[in-house]
Amino acid sequence: MSADGKFGDYGGQYVPEALMPAIEELTDAYERYVLDNEDGFMDDFRARLRDFGGRPTPLQRADRLSERYDREVYLKREDLLHGGAHKLNNALGQVLLAKYMGKERIIAETGAGQHGTATAMACAHLDMPCEIYMGERDINRQRPNVFRMKLNGSEVNPVTVGRGTLKEAISETMRDWATNVEDTHYVIGSVVGPHPFPSMVRDFQSVISEEARTQAREKLGRLPDAVVACAGGGSNTMGAFAEFVDDEETALYAVEAGGSTLEVDEEAGVAPNSASLTTGSEGILHGARTRLLQDRDGQIMESHSVSSGLDYAGVGPELAYLVDTGRVTAVNVDDDEALTAFHRLSQMEGIIPALESAHAFGYLESVVGPDAPDSAEADALGEYVVVNVSGRGDKDLESAIEETYERDIDIAPNMDEFTGGL
Amino acid sequence: MSLEDAFADGPAFIPYLAAGDPDYESSLKYVEALERGGADIIELGLPFSEPIAEGPTIQNAVVRSLEGGMTPTRFFEFVEDLDVSVPLVCMTYYNLIYRYGDDPGPRPFVEKAAEVGIEGFVVPDLPAEEAGPLREACDEFGLDLVFIVAPTTRGERLDRMMEQVSGYVYVQARLGTTGAQSSVSDQTGSSLERLADYDVPKAVGFGISSGDHAERIVASGADGIIVGSALVDIVAEGTSAARQTASDDVADGHENGDDAETVADRLETLARELKEGAVAGASQRPPHPERT
Numbered sequence: 001m002s003a004d005g006k007f008g009d010y011g012g013q014y015v016p017e018a019l020m021p022a023i024e025e026l027t028d029a030y031e032r033y034v035l036d037n038e039d040g041f042m043d044d045f046r047a048r049l050r051d052f053g054g055r056p057t058p059l060q061r062a063d064r065l066s067e068r069y070d071r072e073v074y075l076k077r078e079d080l081l082h083g084g085a086h087k088l089n090n091a092l093g094q095v096l097l098a099k100y101m102g103k104e105r106i107i108a109e110t111g112a113g114q115h116g117t118a119t120a121m122a123c124a125h126l127d128m129p130c131e132i133y134m135g136e137r138d139i140n141r142q143r144p145n146v147f148r149m150k151l152n153g154s155e156v157n158p159v160t161v162g163r164g165t166l167k168e169a170i171s172e173t174m175r176d177w178a179t180n181v182e183d184t185h186y187v188i189g190s191v192v193g194p195h196p197f198p199s200m201v202r203d204f205q206s207v208i209s210e211e212a213r214t215q216a217r218e219k220l221g222r223l224p225d226a227v228v229a230c231a232g233g234g235s236n237t238m239g240a241f242a243e244f245v246d247d248e249e250t251a252l253y254a255v256e257a258g259g260s261t262l263e264v265d266e267e268a269g270v271a272p273n274s275a276s277l278t279t280g281s282e283g284i285l286h287g288a289r290t291r292l293l294q295d296r297d298g299q300i301m302e303s304h305s306v307s308s309g310l311d312y313a314g315v316g317p318e319l320a321y322l323v324d325t326g327r328v329t330a331v332n333v334d335d336d337e338a339l340t341a342f343h344r345l346s347q348m349e350g351i352i353p354a355l356e357s358a359h360a361f362g363y364l365e366s367v368v369g370p371d372a373p374d375s376a377e378a379d380a381l382g383e384y385v386v387v388n389v390s391g392r393g394d395k396d397l398e399s400a401i402e403e404t405y406e407r408d409i410d411i412a413p414n415m416d417e418f419t420g421g422l
Numbered sequence: 423m424s425l426e427d428a429f430a431d432g433p434a435f436i437p438y439l440a441a442g443d444p445d446y447e448s449s450l451k452y453v454e455a456l457e458r459g460g461a462d463i464i465e466l467g468l469p470f471s472e473p474i475a476e477g478p479t480i481q482n483a484v485v486r487s488l489e490g491g492m493t494p495t496r497f498f499e500f501v502e503d504l505d506v507s508v509p510l511v512c513m514t515y516y517n518l519i520y521r522y523g524d525d526p527g528p529r530p531f532v533e534k535a536a537e538v539g540i541e542g543f544v545v546p547d548l549p550a551e552e553a554g555p556l557r558e559a560c561d562e563f564g565l566d567l568v569f570i571v572a573p574t575t576r577g578e579r580l581d582r583m584m585e586q587v588s589g590y591v592y593v594q595a596r597l598g599t600t601g602a603q604s605s606v607s608d609q610t611g612s613s614l615e616r617l618a619d620y621d622v623p624k625a626v627g628f629g630i631s632s633g634d635h636a637e638r639i640v641a642s643g644a645d646g647i648i649v650g651s652a653l654v655d656i657v658a659e660g661t662s663a664a665r666q667t668a669s670d671d672v673a674d675g676h677e678n679g680d681d682a683e684t685v686a687d688r689l690e691t692l693a694r695e696l697k698e699g700a701v702a703g704a705s706q707r708p709p710h711p712e713r714t
Binding site: 004012013014015016017018020021022024161167171174175178179180181182269282283284285286287292294296297298299300 | 470471472473474475476477481485488493494495515516517518520521522526546547548549551552569570571572573574575576579583594597598599
């Protein structure tokens, strides 16, 4: 990364002028507290991640998956972090930073609700008032998380414009920030947005790969051959990859949501997937230049994924850069494969994963599963694979059961008696 | 006429409408009505799907315009079809400028804009730090690049912006997003004071909705006023009224000529009120020693 927050040509600060002073103030705070540990900020942060968050999370051998895939499969259990997803790493870091900066109010957007709940928890823990913007459609898909945010004392503001998902929620939170910039910090939920957010969120999330790297050395005696993580905006991805980027022997796979198809409907402005690394093109959205799902004019398309946490038309600029340079391989898994993987992990390992995380397992099945063709991809995955379980699936139970009912997922249990009325 | 010239004979009235709101033909009439009402410059919005600097009024205008089929290509046709003689400024978001044409980058868009007669740009998500390539293209084709000065813009950032600005500066009267307000922000005066030493016209916008506002803003030292949401409100009201009538009469479509004329008349009336307010405000100002 260069001093102006660029990753190659990606990144930058494409925001309304009213936000620029706040972004400069945040950049200064990021450099002092996060990079230079001023006032012991990072020590405070790490202690809270341990005591409040429950870190470190285990690196667990997945015995039955290892057998199925004929290689050592290890799970980085971010689903065991307080709140049930990796999101707390970032939310706690940013809310604490806002506190050190003397800010008095927190706002955040949320898609699946995981970042919203993590921010709400961090705000209750650190005694900060908090408002969360969430698309109306996502509110309906993720009701348990809405309840959790409210129980932790946060306001949840429905966003009704557009399709009512993450993209609209981010735009609306930026508008709030532009209005209340002097006393408010915007806790952005992924490695997206203007500099310093992509770098700062990566740094807060990089505890995942820092631990995984040490744990892999302890358990395997060496670094893994591959790390696999799902990618929407890319915060768990960058967190799982960051400390491995310089380890050239470790391949990095970012698994995007292939949705229902990779085909794009230009006329309707709809991309029935969220695979911006695979199918997107360069553009500017939400403060950064990155890869986007956009039509030929540059209008942002509506994305789709069965997993609302991956349902976003953009992706973090650093991840886009690492894919362009070849360091990270972008792959994708469609809705059906992800749902199948959701059931498989639940049945074989006793872990109900978030639908987001299920995409990472869908990739394993597609390249090294019993029905996978022999391929160079399978060889590249190597003998030791770490998969980041970015979150647990409790929030997804209703939608996963409904979506399963609407499709033909042969390994799924018969739960017809519960569908339709949910 | 250049943008700066539009400030030569008293305060400039700069209205904004989203091109193609709610449909192409009505929108042409609406924009032309603004000139009849006394516009000195017109800011034409090219709608982007993620208008992060806009309040609900202009967000809805963007939705109507996009649903009406507005695209960058149609926008340029729209500008060519417009029968107005005052300078036009294109207000849009950077991705549309960046993506136009075969190669990413602002040059093809600026070249086309110059060809159809646009005089300058306002790009709300492009701060001075990222504006180099667009500034260069504007220089090449002789177009102006207007920057927005926020109440929070000070010091070095203000200097950097003032090095790149041309035409006029858009003084954002208050923090937040666009939208008509019932009272005028008190942050305008201090913003104008910070800008006093820069020799470029200062046009104030965000929240101005009446002739009375316009008068006070100009009396406090602004060289011009920018009004968007209050005008867009008239288009929105006309659109929903027309849709109501259309559904009551089982008529087809809302591009009813009479409705568009009525809305255009209302726009012209408010435009005239705003322009007269600005002129009245100018007469209350102490003479500017440094400007003749």
